[in-house]
Amino acid sequence: MANEAATLTPLGAEIWIADGPVIDFYRIPFPTRMTVIRLASGDLFLHSPIAFSAGLAAELDALGPVRHLVSPNWIHYAYIGDWAARYPDAICWASPGVRDRAASRGVEIAFDRDLGDDAAGDWAGDIDQLIVHGSKAHTEVVFFHRKSRTLVLTDLIENMHAGDLPRWVRPLARLGGILAPNGKMPLDIWMSFAGNRDKLRAALARMLDWQPDIVVLAHGDILRENVPQRLREGFRGLSPTGHSH
Numbered sequence: 001m002a003n004e005a006a007t008l009t010p011l012g013a014e015i016w017i018a019d020g021p022v023i024d025f026y027r028i029p030f031p032t033r034m035t036v037i038r039l040a041s042g043d044l045f046l047h048s049p050i051a052f053s054a055g056l057a058a059e060l061d062a063l064g065p066v067r068h069l070v071s072p073n074w075i076h077y078a079y080i081g082d083w084a085a086r087y088p089d090a091i092c093w094a095s096p097g098v099r100d101r102a103a104s105r106g107v108e109i110a111f112d113r114d115l116g117d118d119a120a121g122d123w124a125g126d127i128d129q130l131i132v133h134g135s136k137a138h139t140e141v142v143f144f145h146r147k148s149r150t151l152v153l154t155d156l157i158e159n160m161h162a163g164d165l166p167r168w169v170r171p172l173a174r175l176g177g178i179l180a181p182n183g184k185m186p187l188d189i190w191m192s193f194a195g196n197r198d199k200l201r202a203a204l205a206r207m208l209d210w211q212p213d214i215v216v217l218a219h220g221d222i223l224r225e226n227v228p229q230r231l232r233e234g235f236r237g238l239s240p241t242g243h244s245h
């Protein structure tokens with residue numbers, strides 16, 4: 001998983017992933033993943049860019065112009081500045097809270113625009129979008145690429161292999177509910193929606209309405225089988241609005 005080895009893998013029609021280096025987050029090693037979508041315009045949409053490498057950039061250049069550098073939530077922004085430096089014409093998109101978070105860490109990123117509750121006009125023809133509101137701790141922007149029927153999540157569901165984690169982390173990961181093949185919303189994020197589960201429910205209902213065939217996660221195994229059921233499990237058995245009993 002060395003960065004030099006990061007390479008694009010096709011996931012479906014006009015969509016690719018690249019798995020990047022493992023990063024240290026509060027001393028816990030997290031595998032990282034970028035999702036790349038080529039819009040009908042030909043422009044590339046980079047969701048949660050991983051560490052820059054010349055090899056990866058060359059692969060992207062062969063696909064089209066790198067246009068959108070997207071931070072999907074307040075803790076996924078680390079490499080956007082590096083990509084922006086190499087692609088000065090690209091637009092840096094801020095998620096809710098990311099400007100303050102990056103600034104508080106001394107990371108200077110010139111975010112150009114803010115992601116909203118609706119898809120930006122730049123990609124509304126290709127990608128649906130929503131912001132999952134209701135948590136004081138974690139606000140994430142979720143995307144659905146229609147052509148490949150791919151839902152792109154970041155941290156809302158994690159599905160990591162115990163064997164990829166150091167031994168001391170495994171009990172924590174199990175407790176947090178983030179181990180494959182049954183990885184879920186991390187417990188701390190789930191708790192942060194307490195009192196606002198209706199908002200999470202509404203967001204889940206929209207995701208299910210999109211009828212995704214595949215769910216990309218930033219950390220861990222992609223969900224490819226029984227997606228509606230896995231999505232409901234991922235959201236900890238929450239009954240989506242309109243389907244509740």
Ligand SMILES: [Fe+2]
Pocket residue numbers: 075076154155218219
């Ligand atoms: Fe993450």
